[in-house]
Amino acid sequence: VVTAATKLRRLILPAVMTLVMLGVLVSLGNWQLRRLAWKQALLAQIAHAEASPAVPLPLNHEPYEKVRAEGTIRADRTVLYGAFVRESPQGPRMGADLLAVMERKDGPPLLVDLGWVPQGALPPAEIWAGKRSVEGFIRAAEHPGWFSAKDDPAGRHFYTLDPIAIGAALGERLAPFTLIALGPTPPGGAPDPAHALPRPRNAHLSYAITWYGLAAALVVIFALWAQRTLRE
Numbered sequence: 001v002v003t004a005a006t007k008l009r010r011l012i013l014p015a016v017m018t019l020v021m022l023g024v025l026v027s028l029g030n031w032q033l034r035r036l037a038w039k040q041a042l043l044a045q046i047a048h049a050e051a052s053p054a055v056p057l058p059l060n061h062e063p064y065e066k067v068r069a070e071g072t073i074r075a076d077r078t079v080l081y082g083a084f085v086r087e088s089p090q091g092p093r094m095g096a097d098l099l100a101v102m103e104r105k106d107g108p109p110l111l112v113d114l115g116w117v118p119q120g121a122l123p124p125a126e127i128w129a130g131k132r133s134v135e136g137f138i139r140a141a142e143h144p145g146w147f148s149a150k151d152d153p154a155g156r157h158f159y160t161l162d163p164i165a166i167g168a169a170l171g172e173r174l175a176p177f178t179l180i181a182l183g184p185t186p187p188g189g190a191p192d193p194a195h196a197l198p199r200p201r202n203a204h205l206s207y208a209i210t211w212y213g214l215a216a217a218l219v220v221i222f223a224l225w226a227q228r229t230l231r232e
Contacts, residue, residue, distance in 0.1 A: 007230050018222045022215055029211035036204035043199060050197045054135040057107070057179070061138045064197055069102060069110055069179055070133045075125035077101035077170050079156040083149075086116055088189070094119045096157065098191045100128065101172055102179075109172050111163045113139075113180045115191035123190050136181040137197050 046064045054068035061067060080096040087093075095118040102110045113136075114128050142161040144151075149159035153169035167174035181193040 004230075007232070010229055011226055014222065014225070018218060022218055025211050025215035025218065029208045029215065032204045032208035032211060036202070036208065039200065039202045039204055043202060046197050046199055057110075057138075061177075064137070066135060066137060066182065066197060067179070068133060068135045069104065069112070070131075071102040071104035071110065072131050073112065073114075073129050073134075074101045074103060075129035077172065079158055079166055079170070080117075081113065081158050081161055083159070084116060086118070086192070088118065095190075098122070098128070099158075099166065099178070101167075101170060101174065102132075102134070108175045109167075110175050111166060111178045112136075113161075113178055113193075115181055115183075115193035117190040117192075121190070123188055127186065127188060128191060134179060134181050135183065136179045136194065139178045139180050141176055141178070 042064070049064060049066050052066065054066045057067045057069045078098060078100045081099050082096050083094060084096065085092050085094055095116050098114045098117045100112055100114055102112045104110060112134055114134075117123060139161065141163055144160045144162075151158045151160060151165065153165075156169065158166055158169075161178055163174040163176055163178055181191075182195070182197070183193045184195070185192045
């Protein structure tokens with residue numbers, strides 16, 4: 001005969017393990033809520049920077065900051081970057097980003113991503129070359145990975161946004177970052193710059209709900225198992 005005391009002793013180890021796992025799951029959910037608060041503050045900071053005037057390009061720029069650079073964009077110092085499909089009045093079109101060198105008085109030449117251009121339809125240089133003030137945000141240098149497409153320095157088409165490598169192909173010593181231009185789509189449609197500051201993905205609430213849901217499911221499963229064990 002299995003006594004009630006024996007049945008209770010059977011529950012001790014599973015109960016301890018359940019409590020430990022419950023603590024872990026709840027802690028993970030709490031951590032995601034803290035991450036959610038941090039991410040929401042960051043997104044608010046980005047929205048504020050986007051609505052505020054651009055600041056002159058500083059020596060030590062902050063991430064998600066809207067900056068402004070002034071200089072002369074060289075029509076003879078351009079490359080294409082990437083391969084991207086965009087919708088157009090003629091339907092989906094393949095294209096790439098137009099990168100150009102900006103010569104500045106207050107710093108080394110700067111690589112500027114002016115925006116997307118359709119394949120084989122480079123806009124006239126007078127649309128984007130010459131003395132300009134460009135607002136945008138800074139993107140750190142990329143480094144090629146195992147599966148990165150191979151750059152074509154001779155054809156001036158690159159698939160890794162590395163200003164040092166691009167500058168070497170152009171015979172320039174460029175600043176070690178790229179200015180991504182911000183602005184509306186021009187009347188001709190190209191080059192089409194970025195329209196907003198980049199925003200990190202915010203899925204922390206769904207992650208928190210997942211962890212708390214697993215914690216609740218663990219409690220329900222243990223309760224059902226314990227109930228059946230005590231009835232045996």
